[in-house]
Amino acid sequence: MDVKLYNQKGEEIGKVALPVSIFDVAMDRDLVHQAVITQQANARKAIAHTKDRSEVSGGGRKPWRQKGTGRARHGSIRSPIWRAGGVTFGPTKERVFSKKINKKMKQKALFMALSSKVRDKETILLDKLNLSEPKTKQMAQVIDGLEKKLKIDFNKGTLIVLSKVDQSISRASRNIPKIKVVRANSLNVLDVLSYRNLLMLKPAIGVIKQTYKS
Numbered sequence: 001m002d003v004k005l006y007n008q009k010g011e012e013i014g015k016v017a018l019p020v021s022i023f024d025v026a027m028d029r030d031l032v033h034q035a036v037i038t039q040q041a042n043a044r045k046a047i048a049h050t051k052d053r054s055e056v057s058g059g060g061r062k063p064w065r066q067k068g069t070g071r072a073r074h075g076s077i078r079s080p081i082w083r084a085g086g087v088t089f090g091p092t093k094e095r096v097f098s099k100k101i102n103k104k105m106k107q108k109a110l111f112m113a114l115s116s117k118v119r120d121k122e123t124i125l126l127d128k129l130n131l132s133e134p135k136t137k138q139m140a141q142v143i144d145g146l147e148k149k150l151k152i153d154f155n156k157g158t159l160i161v162l163s164k165v166d167q168s169i170s171r172a173s174r175n176i177p178k179i180k181v182v183r184a185n186s187l188n189v190l191d192v193l194s195y196r197n198l199l200m201l202k203p204a205i206g207v208i209k210q211t212y213k214s
Contacts (some may be wrong), residue, residue: 003118005125005202008142010149016125016202019209023118025111035101035109035189044097050090053078106189107212113192114208123198124150129160131168139172143179146199154179157195161187163203185211 001018018024053059059078066073080088117123124146131138143154157178162169165183173179182191184200184207192198 001118003123003125005127006146006150007127008129008146010146013127016205018118018205019213021213022111022208023115025108025115027112027116028108031105032109032112032189032193035106036193038099038101038106039188039190041097041099046091046093046095046097048091049093050087052088052090052092053080053086056084056086058084109189110187110192110212113189114187114198117192117198122196123200124152125200125202127202129162129166129169129201131172134168134171136172136175139169140176143176152197154197154199156197158197158199159191159195161198161200161204163201163207184208187212 001020001024002015003018004012005014005016007013053076056078059076063074063077064071074082077085079085114123129142131142143158146152147154155178158180160169160173160179160181161184162181163184166181170181173181178195180191180195184204187208
């Protein structure tokens, strides 16, 4: 698969052959959906928590004696039927939402998401991306230049894929809305599908191949 290669000014400088096994995989919506749901579930944390009768205060002694009072028998004021007592069947922080997915299935779902970006012409391949200073203004100028030159709306969301950590690009992109920077070895199907455009640096292709096809 050949895709056009651009410089950061948006000028076409050649073509790059993408690995077919990664960027030309047929879509299986059920598998991609399973991978997305699994990732979302594993990122979920239980926040809501209610105290059961073992956690509420009080209840050190019996409210009144068992017999002879004419009232119903009770063993503790921590009982759920008492005011300020424990909660029955309430949400607790011990809940586990995690799901499991086969490693190869997860990997294939990522390849499907990447392939869909190439097929839909939502992948922009740059030879390199250099900033003289880690300034938002400089990164915004690069984005605006690419938008005008390539007729692409980056405001619909853009995922920038780097081959390695680059603090200048990360800091310069931090305050730009709908822009996220990620390393190629940390790619995941949810991020790829959450952003309309995929802005990838050429060296990132080799990292993806090495990381996910080893």
